[in-house]
Amino acid sequence: MPPPPSWDKPLTPVQLWLLCCAALLLHALRLLMADVPFLGYALVRLLRYWFETPSLSCVLLVLPLWFQPYFLQNLSYQYDGASMALSLAAAAWEPEMLPRVGIDELHTFNQPPPLGRQQVLAASPTPQVSSRFYDIHRVGDDAYVLVKPPEGYGQ
Numbered sequence: 001m002p003p004p005p006s007w008d009k010p011l012t013p014v015q016l017w018l019l020c021c022a023a024l025l026l027h028a029l030r031l032l033m034a035d036v037p038f039l040g041y042a043l044v045r046l047l048r049y050w051f052e053t054p055s056l057s058c059v060l061l062v063l064p065l066w067f068q069p070y071f072l073q074n075l076s077y078q079y080d081g082a083s084m085a086l087s088l089a090a091a092a093w094e095p096e097m098l099p100r101v102g103i104d105e106l107h108t109f110n111q112p113p114p115l116g117r118q119q120v121l122a123a124s125p126t127p128q129v130s131s132r133f134y135d136i137h138r139v140g141d142d143a144y145v146l147v148k149p150p151e152g153y154g155q
Helices: 013-050 056-066 069-075 081-101 106-110 117-123
Strands: 134-139 142-147
Touching: 013 056, 013 081, 056 081, 069 081, 117 134, 117 142
Parallel strands: none
Antiparallel strands: 134 142
16 A cells, blocks of 8 residues: 655645635635626626617726726625625616516606696695695596795796
């Protein structure tokens, strides 16, 4: 039976280099696996969501998400760096998820009210709630907030 290898044997430069690289990879491999493919893919999908044909200037628009100093500093922590990279990837995927949730067109929230100010006052002359700055009138099933103009406005 051959004798066991000695622990006192000096390492060659190649072995020392391989050992140091392996130690670095143990720490950084999780971060690289979480950061590069997932976050890179999420930012590419965000670019394609915002722009039909992304150009170099469009890419420069999303790079501050990836290269912000607080995010890069957090990647240096061993335990929460990968979760921060995945959470940033989830935040970059979020605008793409909106149509699937049922909000098909965001401009539907900014539609003008079906009744004008004079029509609301004619249908409901007494407000349900009144404050110094606004009145809330109820017309049918709808509620309208009418902002009161400041005193002396229009004089």
